[in-house]
Amino acid sequence: MKVMKQVQKGFTLIELMIVVAIIGILAAVALPAYQDYTTRGRVTEVLGLMTGFKPTISENIASNGGVIDSATACKGITDITTATTNTASVTCTGSGVLTGTGTAKAQSAVLTLKPSAGSGVISWTCTSSAAQAKFVPAECR
Numbered sequence: 394m395k396v397m398k399q400v401q402k403g404f405t406l407i408e409l410m411i412v413v414a415i416i417g418i419l420a421a422v423a424l425p426a427y428q429d430y431t432t433r434g435r436v437t438e439v440l441g442l443m444t445g446f447k448p449t450i451s452e453n454i455a456s457n458g459g460v461i462d463s464a465t466a467c468k469g470i471t472d473i474t475t476a477t478t479n480t481a482s483v484t485c486t487g488s489g490v491l492t493g494t495g496t497a498k499a500q501s502a503v504l505t506l507k508p509s510a511g512s513g514v515i516s517w518t519c520t521s522s523a524a525q526a527k528f529v530p531a532e533c534r
Contacts, residue, residue: 435499
């Protein structure tokens with residue numbers, strides 16, 4: 394009579410428990426990072442809508458000889474007051490300053506784009522509150 398040695402098939406319980414523990418640890422680290430990433434994407438939508446107004450404001454400044462005039466800088470701009478999923482509003486005030494506000498899904502982030510003119514060049518500065526720095530695009534931190 395011949396005795397055949399049985400070969401182990403599959404994984405042991407300990408090996409499976411180790412794999413489950415590793416997946417649990419990775420999920421605990423990855424989920425908060427993913428939530429921050431998605432929020433950052435939502436806030437970027439606010440900046441994207443604001444960026445659409447920049448050419449009109451820049452043209453108004455250029456038409457005024459490169460001087461920012463609070464009476465004409467926002468000419469032709471219609472504020473966004475109807476909220477989207479991520480953007481509560483975008484307004485143009487004063488000297489062409491754009492203010493965008495996110496919805497609760499975008500952590501109610503407030504971004505400000507301010508134009509400055511000099512030597513025939515119009516540049517924009519983006520700012521936000523320091524409390525929301527991890528959610529706003531890098532150019533606004």
